[in-house]
Amino acid sequence: MDTLAALGHGFLVALTPYNLLWSAIGVTVGTAVGVLPGIGPALTVALLLPVTYHLEPTSAFIMFAGIYYGAMYGGSTTSILLNAPGESGSIVTAIDGHAMAKQGRGAQALATAAIGSFIAGTIATAALTFVAPLMVKMALLFGPAEYFALMVLALTTVTAVLGNSLARGLGSLFLGLALGLVGIDMQTGQARLAFGVPELLDGIDTVVVAVGLFAVGETLYVASRFRFEREEVYALKGSKWMSREDWSRSWKPWLRGTLLGFPIGALPAGGSEIPTFLSYLVEKRLAKKPEEFGHGAIEAVAGPEAANNASAAGVLAPLLSLGLPTSATAAIMLAAFQQYGLQPGPTLFDSNPELVWGMIASLYVGNVLLLLLNLPLVGMWVKLLVIPRPWLYAGILVFSTLGAYTLNNNVVDLVILWVIGLVGFGMRVLNVPVAPCVVGLILGPLAEQQFRRALAISQGDATVFITHPISAALLAIAVLLVVGPLVMRRRSRTAASDHAGKTSAV
Amino acid sequence: MTTGRSLRIGEALLGGGLFALGALIAVETMLTPSAGRGVVGPALFPYLIAAGLMLVALSLLREAFAGHIAHDAGLELDLRAVVLVAAGLAAQFLLIEYLGWIPSAALLFVAVARAFGNRRYLLNAVFGLVLAGGTFAVFNYGLDLNLPIGTVGEWFLPAE
Structure with a gap:
């Protein structure tokens, strides 16, 4: 009951004309930027951060919520019509969505994605409304040791789950952790790895790193491959509406996708990649015509898109109630909170209920606005796809440098952006995932803080992490996630070589 | 034009770069006079991260020389x-x-x-x-x- 009262109060905040305006601007800009090829939700949020600097926090986060959801909608348009998924959560959508676009059923693919996103987004936001306060209650039981263990688990899942090589993921993670060390140590005031550069004492900004990796690194990579690749945009033609058959094939995948997306998004399990993939597999298993999968099955767009949006809401639960980012986008949102001097977590619900509940309420509002924006006006967004690439990427870099410069008004951030961009290009060429780096950068210092607090409380007794049951369990899961796949791979490799040995002996 | 061979060099650069970064952090931390008053000083995490970087770097270098590279067919880059x-x-x-x-x-x-x-x-x-x-x-x-x-x-x- 408390929750409903709080949510009602949140709606009063979100529905004031002033905040409604920011929500509308947020979803519009979020969709527009999210549609642009090469820009996923993480980069959209990072690039639009400077626009919110002059707002008071509540309106700023209402706008952010709009940008976040808008970027998710916009991203699906890009992956369906252009086969250029802007982030890992849209990869699965792109397979069948693009196949549908090729067959002239692009409008139906976009419609099932938009309606599915709306349904999943609304259900998942409702789930968020009730799960977040529960998580806050749970968080109150957590001491520093448990927080540390939880952060280790989040870092592990982001790393172990993404990409196909554990070593590459860990390399990216440790690079992020190393960047997080730079600056003044929060507890002793000692400068670390600043090399006498005063601008480095404040640390390296998460936003600069995210923009460097996602925008500059990506632009360098696309520039290097531009001469060798051709892309095709498929125009929308024929009926814009979904047929009765489309509806009947879509509604169950929407609901199943939501069921998969929200809980997995809310767990520290690396955001939207797993739920979208699971949804695809489930739909293929349950479909009447599984042979259509990969060649434009509408279920394969409806399910994963719903899962993607539901997990986007799920990710907000640990972010708001525990201060724990579980995806690159969430890491940037956390950086945005820190920019305002706010630390998400149980205390935020007490100290800034207007902000938290206003933001949650604005998610419901934003979803409705997005459905209105994306169903009738989809033709307008599609036009953004045909912006000539030279101007698109030139514009992306102008806005990236703008964002990096306006963070602290100094040139050092531009130099850092340049260096990180070149590193990002190298990572892109060598298939090193970048999300672990961004999450590591922001979680590393927080994890260190909790680690040292835990040891200060236990007076140096390092066994607190394994004598506290919750912390021990979380750490055990983290270890299993790293060691499990290694052991299994080794076993299958020895099995394979045994097999090879036998056949060659024969 | 980038062939498999220069990608392998890139792979080695990745491992080498991370190793150098780990070494840099370790040395810089050693040279910084510690102001640690708490139970755990400000030097512990830098050492842990430096060690982690070097271990991962060694594993990447091993992969590079054993022949697991990102794009087997080579990748053309302008x-x-x-x-x-x-x-x-x-x-x-x-x-x-x-x-x-x-x-x-x-x-x-x-x-x-x-x-x-x-x-x-x-x-x-x-x-x-x-x-x-x-x-x-x-x-x-x-x-x-x-x-x-x-x-x-x-x-x-x-x-x-």
Whole structure:
């Protein structure tokens, strides 16, 4: 009951004309930027951060919520019509969505994605409304040791789950952790790895790193491959509406996708990649015509898109109630909170209920606005796809440098952006995932803080992490996630070589 | 043109770079006089991360020499375009305080457009100037953020 009262109060905040305006601007800009090829939700949020600097926090986060959801909608348009998924959560959508676009059923693919996103987004936001306060209650039981263990688990899942090589993921993670060390140590005031550069004492900004990796690194990579690749945009033609058959094939995948997306998004399990993939597999298993999968099955767009949006809401639960980012986008949102001097977590619900509940309420509002924006006006967004690439990427870099410069008004951030961009290009060429780096950068210092607090409380007794049951369990899961796949791979490799040995002996 | 062989060099660079970074962190931490008063000082995490970096780097180097590389078929890269974009960004951070935001951002715009094969310099320069001028106006007058006008730009401002 408390929750409903709080949510009602949140709606009063979100529905004031002033905040409604920011929500509308947020979803519009979020969709527009999210549609642009090469820009996923993480980069959209990072690039639009400077626009919110002059707002008071509540309106700023209402706008952010709009940008976040808008970027998710916009991203699906890009992956369906252009086969250029802007982030890992849209990869699965792109397979069948693009196949549908090729067959002239692009409008139906976009419609099932938009309606599915709306349904999943609304259900998942409702789930968020009730799960977040529960998580806050749970968080109150957590001491520093448990927080540390939880952060280790989040870092592990982001790393172990993404990409196909554990070593590459860990390399990216440790690079992020190393960047997080730079600056003044929060507890002793000692400068670390600043090399006498005063601008480095404040640390390296998460936003600069995210923009460097996602925008500059990506632009360098696309520039290097531009001469060798051709892309095709498929125009929308024929009926814009979904047929009765489309509806009947879509509604169950929407609901199943939501069921998969929200809980997995809310767990520290690396955001939207797993739920979208699971949804695809489930739909293929349950479909009447599984042979259509990969060649434009509408279920394969409806399910994963719903899962993607539901997990986007799920990710907000640990972010708001525990201060724990579980995806690159969430890491940037956390950086945005820190920019305002706010630390998400149980205390935020007490100290800034207007902000938290206003933001949650604005998610419901934003979803409705997005459905209105994306169903009738989809033709307008599609036009953004045909912006000539030279101007698109030139514009992306102008806005990236703008964002990096306006963070602290100094040139050092531009130099850092340049260096990180070149590193990002190298990572892109060598298939090193970048999300672990961004999450590591922001979680590393927080994890260190909790680690040292835990040891200060236990007076140096390092066994607190394994004598506290919750912390021990979380750490055990983290270890299993790293060691499990290694052991299994080794076993299958020895099995394979045994097999090879036998056949060659024969 | 990048063949499998130079990708392998890139792979080795990745491992080597991470190893060097780990070593740098370890040495720098050793050289910093510690102000640790708490139970755990500010040096523990740098050492842990340095050790982690070096271990991961060794594993990556082993992969590089054992032959597990990212693109088995080789990957063609247009390195001239990469250099052009990187040069545009470098020119911007070198020039922004002298020329100000508008010309330096317009220069970046032209450089990136050229890297993507667009040679209409004049048109792109106009586009870049309009974009940079527009953002300058919105950010400095609308959002109260300070994009630099540059030392050159200040000559044209009325003396205060």
